[in-house]
Amino acid sequence: MRVLAGAWTAHVIWYLRGGERCFTELQLDIGRVSAKILTNCLRKLEREGIIARSRKSTSPPTVWYCLTPAGQELCGALVNLVDVAQRLKRSQIEIS
Amino acid sequence: MRVLAGAWTAHVIWYLRGGERCFTELQLDIGRVSAKILTNCLRKLEREGIIARSRKSTSPPTVWYCLTPAGQELCGALVNLVDVAQRLKRSQIEIS
């Protein structure tokens, strides 16, 4: 839970589950997240070995992020959690 | 993730997975959590339909909490997540 803490951490992992994304793509995917927060998030996940960062020296330079094997395992559990959560949410809507 | 937000929310679900617990038991289980925070946490989870609250009019009165069916499903996903996380943690320790 400590790894997943923060309002946007799960989103980052979520949008990386399809493969590599660059900084701006992630920012657009998530929507309404400031560069500062996204950077914090990415640095934290990088330190924890969940994502990998690779700088391509093109012009203009882009930086790509992807899940490490560890990140993919974590993502699997996260997907499972989201799945359960959405199912429960649907049930609650039906009741109300 | 919104449901699981907060430093102690996951702990509450975690310690309720074995069955009913009263307020004080939960406080001892988790350790070093103030009554205020625990109450916040319990109220939030109650509103979200994850746990159920039942007041027994004994003397002194005690209040019992348990997971709802929805809470149990969520707990299952959480257990799975914890399982993955611990496996990853062990791997990292072996590498370092």
Next chain:
DNA sequence: CCGTATCCGTTTGGATACTG
């Protein structure tokens, strides 16, 4: 026993401007 109320410090995240 099970909370609620209040105060207060810390952390978090957003807005904005700026750099290589």
Next chain:
DNA sequence: CAGTATCCAAACGGATACGG
């Protein structure tokens, strides 16, 4: 493009005192 720096507001969480 991909950040970094600064400032600021809101949320979070701990301590303590008190109430039903």
